[in-house]
Amino acid sequence: MGRNIRKRRSPLAVRAVAASAALAIGGGGLVWANFYASAHESNSGRNTTKAAGTQVATIQCPDVGQKLSNVPNQARGQVDGELATLDQQITAAYQRLATTRDAQARDASFVQNSILTPLKQNRTVIIDRIKLEINRVGGKAPGWLDGLSTCTGQPANGQTNAGQNNGGQNNGGATAAPSASASAGGGANAGAGASASASAPANGGGAQAGNGGQAGNGPVAADFVDITKVQPNVARKARIGSAGSAGTFSSSCGVNANKKFNTDNVIVAPGVTNGAHHLHDYVGNQSNDAFANNDTFAAAQTSCANQGDKSSYYWPVVRIQNGTQDFDQNNDGGGKELNVGQIQQVKQAQIKFVGSPTAKVVAMPKFLRIITGDAKTTTNGLANANAHWSCTGFENKVQLTQQYPICPRGSTVVRTFAFQSCWDGVNADSANHRTHVAFADAQGNCANGFKAIPQLTMRLVYGFRAPTLTNGQIKNAYAVDGFPEQLHKAATDHDDFINVFSDNLMNKMVNCINNGQRCK
Numbered sequence: 001m002g003r004n005i006r007k008r009r010s011p012l013a014v015r016a017v018a019a020s021a022a023l024a025i026g027g028g029g030l031v032w033a034n035f036y037a038s039a040h041e042s043n044s045g046r047n048t049t050k051a052a053g054t055q056v057a058t059i060q061c062p063d064v065g066q067k068l069s070n071v072p073n074q075a076r077g078q079v080d081g082e083l084a085t086l087d088q089q090i091t092a093a094y095q096r097l098a099t100t101r102d103a104q105a106r107d108a109s110f111v112q113n114s115i116l117t118p119l120k121q122n123r124t125v126i127i128d129r130i131k132l133e134i135n136r137v138g139g140k141a142p143g144w145l146d147g148l149s150t151c152t153g154q155p156a157n158g159q160t161n162a163g164q165n166n167g168g169q170n171n172g173g174a175t176a177a178p179s180a181s182a183s184a185g186g187g188a189n190a191g192a193g194a195s196a197s198a199s200a201p202a203n204g205g206g207a208q209a210g211n212g213g214q215a216g217n218g219p220v221a222a223d224f225v226d227i228t229k230v231q232p233n234v235a236r237k238a239r240i241g242s243a244g245s246a247g248t249f250s251s252s253c254g255v256n257a258n259k260k261f262n263t264d265n266v267i268v269a270p271g272v273t274n275g276a277h278h279l280h281d282y283v284g285n286q287s288n289d290a291f292a293n294n295d296t297f298a299a300a301q302t303s304c305a306n307q308g309d310k311s312s313y314y315w316p317v318v319r320i321q322n323g324t325q326d327f328d329q330n331n332d333g334g335g336k337e338l339n340v341g342q343i344q345q346v347k348q349a350q351i352k353f354v355g356s357p358t359a360k361v362v363a364m365p366k367f368l369r370i371i372t373g374d375a376k377t378t379t380n381g382l383a384n385a386n387a388h389w390s391c392t393g394f395e396n397k398v399q400l401t402q403q404y405p406i407c408p409r410g411s412t413v414v415r416t417f418a419f420q421s422c423w424d425g426v427n428a429d430s431a432n433h434r435t436h437v438a439f440a441d442a443q444g445n446c447a448n449g450f451k452a453i454p455q456l457t458m459r460l461v462y463g464f465r466a467p468t469l470t471n472g473q474i475k476n477a478y479a480v481d482g483f484p485e486q487l488h489k490a491a492t493d494h495d496d497f498i499n500v501f502s503d504n505l506m507n508k509m510v511n512c513i514n515n516g517q518r519c520k
Contacts, residue, residue: 055104056111056153057211058485059094059119060379061086064127064148065268071431074137077270079431082130084269086123087483090151091277091337093119094485097153098216098338111153123149154379211487212474214321215338218487219404219479221472227390227405232397238357238444245355247513249454250520253283253304253313255346260303261317263333264290267369267433267496274332278316278339278375278481283349285312285500294367297500306520308505312498313351313458315417316375316481318344320464338484347412348461353454355513356421357444361452363506364499369429370437370456372419373494378486384434387493388416392461404478404490406466413462413478417495421455422446454513456497 065083093115097104104110127149131141212220240246260282266289269275273290282288287300302310319326319341326343328334355361374384382401389400391407392414398405399416407413420437430436440446467476479488486492501509512519 055101056097056155058154058217058378058487059090059097059116059151060154061090061119061123061151062148063376063380064130064145066374066376066380066384066432066434067148068130068142068145069430069432069435070139070142071134072137072139075133075139076431078133079130080268080270081272082126082133084272084275085126087269087275087277089119089122089126090485091483093151094217095338098484116151116153119151120149123151213338213340213477213479213488214323215335215340217338217484218489219321219474219477221469221474223404223479223488223490224406224467224469224474224477225400225403226469227394227398227400227411228408230398230400230405234395234397234399238442240355240357243359244357244444245360245452245514246516247355248518249353249509249512250518251284251304251306251309251311251351251353252520253302253309253349253351255349256281256283256303257345258286258303260286260288261328262289263331264288265496266290266292267371267429267498276316276375277333277337277483279328279333279343280314280496281317281346282312282314283351285310285498288312288314288498297367297498300500302500306505308502310500310502312496312500313349315415315458315460315495316493318413318415318462318478318480320344321477321479339481341479344462344464344478346460347463348459350459350461352457352459353509353513354457355454356440356446356452358440359444359446359452360514361454361510362423363510364423364453364501365428366499366501366503366506367428368423368437368453368497368499369433370419370497371433371494372417372497373492375482375492375494376486377491378489382491385491386417387491388418389490389493390414390416400490402489402491406469408466412466413464415460415462415493417456417458419456419458419495419497421453422450423453424449425451454509458495 064086068079068083071079096115097111100110100114103114127145131145134141212218212223261279262282263274263276263279264272265276265280269290270293271290275290283303285297285300285302287296292300297310297312300310304310319339321341324342325335326341329340330336333339373386374380377385377387385401387401389403389405390398390413391405391411393411394405394407395414395416405413420439422438422440424436424438427436438447438450440452446452464478465476467474467478480490480493482488482492499506508519511517
């Protein structure tokens with residue numbers, strides 16, 4: 001059955017980036033890596049400056065895995081491995097982009113000739129392999145795959161979408177319907193490079209320079225907003241009808257106090273070490289890594305108080321970019337891939353399953369896999385975004401998708417997730433890990449052929465001090481871990497779930513929810 005996918009590492013020219021990671025200065029400010037604000041170089045005794053807006057800030061590549069929704073079961077393992085290689089190629093190309101600014105300033109064609117063209121050639125090889133794997137087991141690889149090899153450079157002044165919008169997953173089972181007014185005070189429409197002075201020094205005293213961030217790949221000042229200046233944008237929930245299911249089931253699984261971390265992604269990249277390219281917190285199942293299978297999950301220990309819940313709940317960590325170098329500073333998925341700063345442990349991790357406003361729920365299938373949100377919204381757009389950021393005391397008023405909130409004194413950051421609540425009735429997973437589940441519509445109805453299942457909701461509460469945003473400068477910025485080319489945008493937040501409830505406990509959950517009870 002082809003190659004055994006194991007650990008694949010592209011040579012990553014990242015130590016130069018890591019060397020530029022800032023140390024904290026007075027008041028917890030950051031010395032921002034100055035990749036985009038200016039490119040001062042000595043040229044025959046003269047200094048030359050290249051404007052931020054003309055430089056490429058990040059790389060945008062078609063998301064082959066998300067578009068590839070129909071792969072024969074016999075080929076999925078190999079195809080998943082090849083898709084993981086595409087991610088590794090983008091990571092390596094982005095890191096070359098981030099470490100060759102001097103060459104880019106001297107040669108306008110450098111990015112195209114030295115980064116994008118080789119990347120296209122490498123992607124073509126992998127896409128051809130994907131087609132071969134699909135055809136080899138009797139499938140028919142779609143012809144449009146050939147058109148997905150080309151990547152483009154995205155300029156610094158085009159990274160950030162203005163404000164919030166009610167798109168993608170946000171209006172389907174989530175707790176909020178963000179509106180354009182959510183950009184108030186945040187300046188999101190200024191663009192990611194707008195907060196940087198073209199002559200900002202590399203030791204900018206905590207100033208936001210270039211593409212920002214402790215490692216030079218975000219976040220930027222425009223990614224933050226004072227939540228007290230945002231207009232309320234939370235939509236009213238659908239009313240539960242007589243045919244609906246009003247109960248809840250809660251599972252207490254801790255806050256990852258035992259520090260189970262890894263950068264794997266067993267759903268998207270099984271068998272591939274560092275398939276996520278960013279660090280995950282795990283609660284529940286204690287055996288989740290790249291090589292876990294259903295038997296592994298079933299035999300594992302769990303951090304959940306009810307031992308019948310061996311499900312795996314995991315999400316990317318949040319870090320404070322205060323100059324701290326955490327344990328993974330020199331590791332894949334951590335500092336080597338520009339996820340830097342002090343990892344924050346959640347203070348509360350609340351896990352609750354809720355019912356449907358319009359129907360009774362059915363049991364989830366064992367080992368059902370669900371990903372909510374999209375780790376690649378910076379390049380994919382917001383169609384599958386499902387990030388919800390807020391502050392304690394504001395959750396029923398304001399939920400943000402495209403910006404991180406700055407919370408007032410006495411309030412702290414909250415991340416919430418509302419997973420897909422409709423299941424196709426057959427599959428525990430799908431080729432793109434999305435089409436087997438769906439969100440209900442605004443009234444709470446599942447599409448034809450889909451059944452209502454208990455909807456997983458999660459609430460993660462943090463306790464760190466709010467960052468400060470003054471005159472376009474951000475201090476003590478925080479950001480979610482992600483693929484380096486995604487620039488640590490708030491919209492890239494996502495969450496993962498694998499159902500490993502015992503049959504008895506799943507049945508109890510379904511009965512509690514359908515009978516309107518509150519159970520745990």
